Amino acid sequence: MYAGLLAAGVAEAPLRTQMPDTLTDTVPRPGDERLMPGMVCLPEEVYTDPHVVACTREALSRYGSGPPVAQPIREQLLADGLAGPVPY
Numbered sequence: 001m002y003a004g005l006l007a008a009g010v011a012e013a014p015l016r017t018q019m020p021d022t023l024t025d026t027v028p029r030p031g032d033e034r035l036m037p038g039m040v041c042l043p044e045e046v047y048t049d050p051h052v053v054a055c056t057r058e059a060l061s062r063y064g065s066g067p068p069v070a071q072p073i074r075e076q077l078l079a080d081g082l083a084g085p086v087p088y
Contacts, residue, residue: 016028022069031051031055
């Protein structure tokens with residue numbers, strides 16, 4: 001799928017250009033090039049890739065699994081008009 005998109009003329013942006021400005025460590029790492037195809041293929045192809053699994057586990061063990069910044073709670077979003085009722 002990825003090769004077909006590239007052959008069709010889809011441009012690939014380097015991963016570091018897609019990172020938020022608040023991220024201080026944007027140094028390319030070995031294996032980063034394997035993340036780009038994962039952004040356009042079926043999740044099962046990425047989730048079962050041994051290299052992706054190993055890197056994910058290493059990152060979680062090093063940095064934890066929580067978000068790097070405080071996230072607003074639902075009540076704050078509602079108060080700011082940024083969330084609606086749950087659709088069920």
